[in-house]
Amino acid sequence: MTDNNEDTRLHALYAMGILDTRAEERFDRLTRIAAKLFDVPITLVSLVDKDRQWFKSKFGLTINSTPRIDSFCTVVVEEGKALVVNDAMKDYRFSEKSLVTGEPYIRFYAGYPVKLPDGEIAGAICIIDTHPRSLSEIEFGLLKDLAEVVEDEFRIIALATIDSLTGICNRRSFSMIAEETLRKAKKRKKKFSISLIDLDNFKRINDTWGHSEGNAALIAFSNILDDLAHDHNIIARLGGDEFGILLPDTAIRGANKFINDLSAALASYNMTSNKPHKLSFSAGTVEFDEKKHQTLGEMLKDADDRMYLVKRNRKQLESLANTTSAS
Numbered sequence: 001m002t003d004n005n006e007d008t009r010l011h012a013l014y015a016m017g018i019l020d021t022r023a024e025e026r027f028d029r030l031t032r033i034a035a036k037l038f039d040v041p042i043t044l045v046s047l048v049d050k051d052r053q054w055f056k057s058k059f060g061l062t063i064n065s066t067p068r069i070d071s072f073c074t075v076v077v078e079e080g081k082a083l084v085v086n087d088a089m090k091d092y093r094f095s096e097k098s099l100v101t102g103e104p105y106i107r108f109y110a111g112y113p114v115k116l117p118d119g120e121i122a123g124a125i126c127i128i129d130t131h132p133r134s135l136s137e138i139e140f141g142l143l144k145d146l147a148e149v150v151e152d153e154f155r156i157i158a159l160a161t162i163d164s165l166t167g168i169c170n171r172r173s174f175s176m177i178a179e180e181t182l183r184k185a186k187k188r189k190k191k192f193s194i195s196l197i198d199l200d201n202f203k204r205i206n207d208t209w210g211h212s213e214g215n216a217a218l219i220a221f222s223n224i225l226d227d228l229a230h231d232h233n234i235i236a237r238l239g240g241d242e243f244g245i246l247l248p249d250t251a252i253r254g255a256n257k258f259i260n261d262l263s264a265a266l267a268s269y270n271m272t273s274n275k276p277h278k279l280s281f282s283a284g285t286v287e288f289d290e291k292k293h294q295t296l297g298e299m300l301k302d303a304d305d306r307m308y309l310v311k312r313n314r315k316q317l318e319s320l321a322n323t324t325s326a327s
């Protein structure tokens with residue numbers, strides 16, 4: 001899997017907004033059924049993130065995630081197909097892994113890929129035993145059936161229009177409203193602008209203070225956005241730590257003012273939040289230009305490119321400041 005493919009996959013996974021969400025009966029029921037059906041002590045619906053696997057549902061395990069490097073499910077994602085390991089101790093790829101040599105002492109693993117509605121692989125549904133065993137053809141078919149039920153649930157989740165963590169719009173509803181705004185702007189020669197925002201060093205918050213603190217930061221940031229937005233503005237969490245603002249009837253100057261106000265509001269939040277971490281963001285803002293933007297995709301790409309430029313410059317300044325303070 002190339003870095004580019006992996007970036008696209010992670011983007012799709014974050015856009016679904018299912019990482020770090022609460023346990024749901026619709027998935028827990030499947031891991032329970034799988035445990036009985038295959039008579040195994042551990043079953044998981046595992047979502048493979050950048051450097052961890054996180055369990056949307058788990059049966060027989062108390063931990064919520066493991067480092068990706070230790071996981072079997074990452075192989076399912078990287079190879080894009082089911083994986084069956086009859087005896088992990090006898091398989092050079094896995095025999096040294098910490099999940100085999102230590103808790104939960106995996107010997108048998110069977111995982112089937114689970115795909116998001118756009119075809120990207122989110123992770124795997126897997127069954128695990130602490131003794132070597134094999135999987136019959138019929139059992140393999142049943143595991144595939146369960147993977148398809150997980151995918152049906154993903155399809156239902158993807159129909160949502162509200163981001164379940166923050167309560168603001170999600171990528172789907174943002175795109176629908178932005179498409180309509182663009183159509184009207186073309187027809188009636190109206191102005192509108194879009195800003196794409198990505199939090200800086202957000203992963204550090206997750207890694208240092210845990211994912212629930214990361215979730216709290218995402219909620220705090222959405223609340224700040226929500227307080228600033230006027231009724232006709234649309235604010236959305238587009239996935240992970242990425243947000244979008246749609247400003248109808250607004251030229252670039254007005255959109256830039258919104259971003260400046262956001263910076264000021266965030267600075268005041270950072271001063272009063274009593275949190276050990278400070279929130280900051282990079283933004284890319286574009287005004288609709290009929291000559292440049294035939295489609296919403298082109299406009300979003302323009303905003304995204306600008307945002308990455310801002311982020312790159314910020315990172316260069318940060319590393320320069322670090323080098324200077326170290327010398």
Ligand SMILES: Nc1nc2c(ncn2[C@@H]2O[C@H](COP(=O)(O)OP(=O)(O)OP(=O)(O)O)[C@@H](O)[C@H]2O)c(=O)[nH]1
Nearest residue numbers: 019020049199200201202203204211214215240241
């Ligand atoms: N807490 C939490 N973390 C999430 C959620 N969705 C995605 N993430 C995490 O968001 C992080 C996004 O990674 P990056 O875009 O590399 O984060 P970053 O550290 O801000 O990097 P830069 O954007 O380059 O500054 C990953 O660590 C994901 O695990 C979520 O719903 N909750």
